Amino acid sequence: MSASLPFAALDQIAAGLDRTVDEWFARARATGRPEDRPACRRGCAFCCHQLVPLTTLEAQRIGAYLSTLPRHQRRQIGASLERHLDRFSQWVKDRPAGDVRDRAVNLDYLRQRIPCPFLGPESECRIYPVRPLLCRGHHALETSARCQTAETQIRTIPAVDAATTAAMRQAQVLVEQLHLPGGGGLISSFVPMFRVALGRDSTRAGAQRR
Numbered sequence: 001m002s003a004s005l006p007f008a009a010l011d012q013i014a015a016g017l018d019r020t021v022d023e024w025f026a027r028a029r030a031t032g033r034p035e036d037r038p039a040c041r042r043g044c045a046f047c048c049h050q051l052v053p054l055t056t057l058e059a060q061r062i063g064a065y066l067s068t069l070p071r072h073q074r075r076q077i078g079a080s081l082e083r084h085l086d087r088f089s090q091w092v093k094d095r096p097a098g099d100v101r102d103r104a105v106n107l108d109y110l111r112q113r114i115p116c117p118f119l120g121p122e123s124e125c126r127i128y129p130v131r132p133l134l135c136r137g138h139h140a141l142e143t144s145a146r147c148q149t150a151e152t153q154i155r156t157i158p159a160v161d162a163a164t165t166a167a168m169r170q171a172q173v174l175v176e177q178l179h180l181p182g183g184g185g186l187i188s189s190f191v192p193m194f195r196v197a198l199g200r201d202s203t204r205a206g207a208q209r210r
């Protein structure tokens with residue numbers, strides 16, 4: 001399979017979503033109403049402590065990007081992956097029953113404050129150009145205070161939510177057309193793939209040797 005073709009199609013979906021988000025954010029800012037202004041800004045990473053579902057193709061795109069990073073960055077991200085997996089595995093043992101899409105399960109995960117393995121030391125996304133579609137469309141209006149627990153309703157722009165859902169569905173269709181293994185998972189499900197992309201063994205024992 002040519003690796004560039006499906007990635008180009010995925011990148012197009014992502015770019016389309018980015019344009020929609022930018023357009024609606026600009027409209028929201030133009031209203032001049034503080035309550036309608038997006039609270040999202042560089043360095044705010046409350047939403048980077050959630051369960052992030054993504055397709056297999058998005059995970060492969062991240063893997064391809066990781067393999068191009070300088071060695072020191074790959075080592076740092078590799079170490080973050082292992083720390084993330086330790087905490088994620090512990091949470092899996094204790095987590096409430098239910099599907100990972102259930103609100104109660106998501107709220108419990110958010111309470112653990114487990115950072116995404118790609119979150120950098122300055123709360124930056126270390127895979128920003130290839131971050132999952134969900135991350136691109138996730139936002140909050142007025143304040144990020146509710147993003148820490150999500151226990152009270154987070155106000156959002158419906159058109160951005162709809163565009164994010166549509167983009168995720170488009171990526172899913174692409175995965176089905178490509179007959180890729182598995183429809184997707186959480187960032188944590190793809191840790192073996194990311195380890196390989198970072199030049200580590202896919203197993204924990206192999207990763208720990210480095």
Ligand code: SF4
Nearest residue numbers: 048116118119125135
């Ligand atoms: S991939 Fe990037 S934007 Fe998405 S949760 Fe992780 S650090 Fe945050």
